[in-house]
Amino acid sequence: MKQCKVTVFAKELSIRIRRVKGRNLHATTTIFLGLSLAFFVMVLGCFINNRAKKFLSSNEFYFPQLATFYPMSPSPSCSSSSAHSLRDWIAPMELSHSVSDEELMWRASMVPHMVNYPYNRTPKVAFMFLTRGRLPLALLWEKFFKGHEGFYSIYIHTSLELNNEPPESSVFYKRRIPSKPAEWGRATMMDAERRLLANALLDFSNERFVLLSETCIPLFNFTTIYSYLINSNKSFVGSFDDPRKMGRGRYNKRMWPTISLSDWRKGNQWFEVHRRLAVEIVSDVKYYHIFENHCKPPCYMDEHYLATLVTKTQPDMNSNRSITWVDWSRGGSHPTRFVGKDVSETFLNRVRDGFNCSYNGNATTVCFLFARKFEANTLEPLLRIAPTLLGFNP
Numbered sequence: 001m002k003q004c005k006v007t008v009f010a011k012e013l014s015i016r017i018r019r020v021k022g023r024n025l026h027a028t029t030t031i032f033l034g035l036s037l038a039f040f041v042m043v044l045g046c047f048i049n050n051r052a053k054k055f056l057s058s059n060e061f062y063f064p065q066l067a068t069f070y071p072m073s074p075s076p077s078c079s080s081s082s083a084h085s086l087r088d089w090i091a092p093m094e095l096s097h098s099v100s101d102e103e104l105m106w107r108a109s110m111v112p113h114m115v116n117y118p119y120n121r122t123p124k125v126a127f128m129f130l131t132r133g134r135l136p137l138a139l140l141w142e143k144f145f146k147g148h149e150g151f152y153s154i155y156i157h158t159s160l161e162l163n164n165e166p167p168e169s170s171v172f173y174k175r176r177i178p179s180k181p182a183e184w185g186r187a188t189m190m191d192a193e194r195r196l197l198a199n200a201l202l203d204f205s206n207e208r209f210v211l212l213s214e215t216c217i218p219l220f221n222f223t224t225i226y227s228y229l230i231n232s233n234k235s236f237v238g239s240f241d242d243p244r245k246m247g248r249g250r251y252n253k254r255m256w257p258t259i260s261l262s263d264w265r266k267g268n269q270w271f272e273v274h275r276r277l278a279v280e281i282v283s284d285v286k287y288y289h290i291f292e293n294h295c296k297p298p299c300y301m302d303e304h305y306l307a308t309l310v311t312k313t314q315p316d317m318n319s320n321r322s323i324t325w326v327d328w329s330r331g332g333s334h335p336t337r338f339v340g341k342d343v344s345e346t347f348l349n350r351v352r353d354g355f356n357c358s359y360n361g362n363a364t365t366v367c368f369l370f371a372r373k374f375e376a377n378t379l380e381p382l383l384r385i386a387p388t389l390l391g392f393n394p
């Protein structure tokens, strides 16, 4: 671009020279002078441009988003640019970037128009960890993922600044996305979930997207969970009509007519969605702004926004049940937190196999793939029973 400007400037200059001396000098002399000036300026332009490029590429080291987000941008230079392969377009090489949320959502909302992929696409499950800090159960997850590379992607959104990266051998190594503080029950929590979805959508191989917290555990081995999700033709977003005060009572009449009381739903924050629904969620501005303005505590956006959005946009694509189990049986406003002594094979088997629901139109007792609210001290007993019960490779 710089070079183009320089060329235009050179042309202008040659015109001006011609105006001043035009009558006296022979026309060819003017043209010759102009052309040689233009040539000189062009060479100078190239030189400057190359210098600028060198400067930029040294910046790329610090701002890898330039390479990640604009792999296709043609470089208007005199020297040849490095060639990009399809690989650079279908998944970002680096998760770190500094694009704004608005820019990110826009990019993530892009959907290929062609039905078939021009490469061998193995669908992956994106495991999106929304955490407040560290992952105390990371070791359990490491064992869960071991040996299944190529079938999953991991994304971590953490509100806290964590300075140390896990070791290179860890599945969590360099899997953190640019994060912002997220407050429970507020729009910032929804923003964090959308940020996770958007980052995960940039990898075109991600087909299913599951949101997990630092207290979540898997209830089955990887292959079982993978095939359950990949083969399901519905998303798992908890969504029901709660007639009580803590359900319909949180509906705000100002949402009408875009959202009516009969559209209003409640559900568990911990969703699992298909790619089509993930795109719908990051693309939504219509419902999002209504919720942002009219669903504030005691209306908790993360309990109503997705449940209602799915009902409005893709009701037939949702199973309306969550895939993540949590225990509300002890009452109160918070679910049970499990500690080390609670963990046993009998207990986990009850969660793994003790419910009735439907899966692809068939009745099943396997209704939950993940469970929540496991304290850090459950790690040791969980690791002990994992090889036999969860079937992880020891």
Ligand SMILES: *[C@@H]1O[C@H](CO)[C@@H](O)[C@H](O)[C@H]1NC(C)=O
Pocket: 221, 222, 223, 224, 391, 392, 393
């Ligand atoms: C995973 O679990 C299923 C069912 O429990 C079992 O059939 C399968 O062999 C296990 N897979 C691995 C890789 O352990």
Ligand SMILES: *[C@@H]1O[C@H](CO)[C@@H](O)[C@H](O)[C@H]1NC(C)=O
Pocket: 239, 311, 315, 316, 318, 319, 320
């Ligand atoms: C889920 O809820 C929506 C909206 O109420 C409904 O249209 C759909 O049939 C429900 N799906 C299932 C599987 O029950």
Ligand SMILES: *[C@@H]1O[C@H](CO)[C@@H](O)[C@H](O)[C@H]1NC(C)=O
Pocket: 354, 355, 356
């Ligand atoms: C699930 O269904 C079976 C058979 O219909 C029944 O015996 C069992 O009690 C049900 N379980 C629950 C948790 O509702």
Ligand SMILES: *[C@@H]1O[C@H](CO)[C@@H](O)[C@H](O)[C@H]1NC(C)=O
Pocket: 233, 360, 361
């Ligand atoms: C997908 O869902 C429909 C009902 O919506 C069901 O009839 C069909 O069997 C499901 N497909 C598969 C592959 O299970």
Ligand SMILES: *[C@@H]1O[C@H](CO)[C@@H](O)[C@H](O)[C@H]1NC(C)=O
Pocket: 360, 361, 362
């Ligand atoms: C139920 O599952 C069986 C075996 O997985 C399958 O053959 C059958 O088509 C399913 N039925 C429905 C109604 O989806």
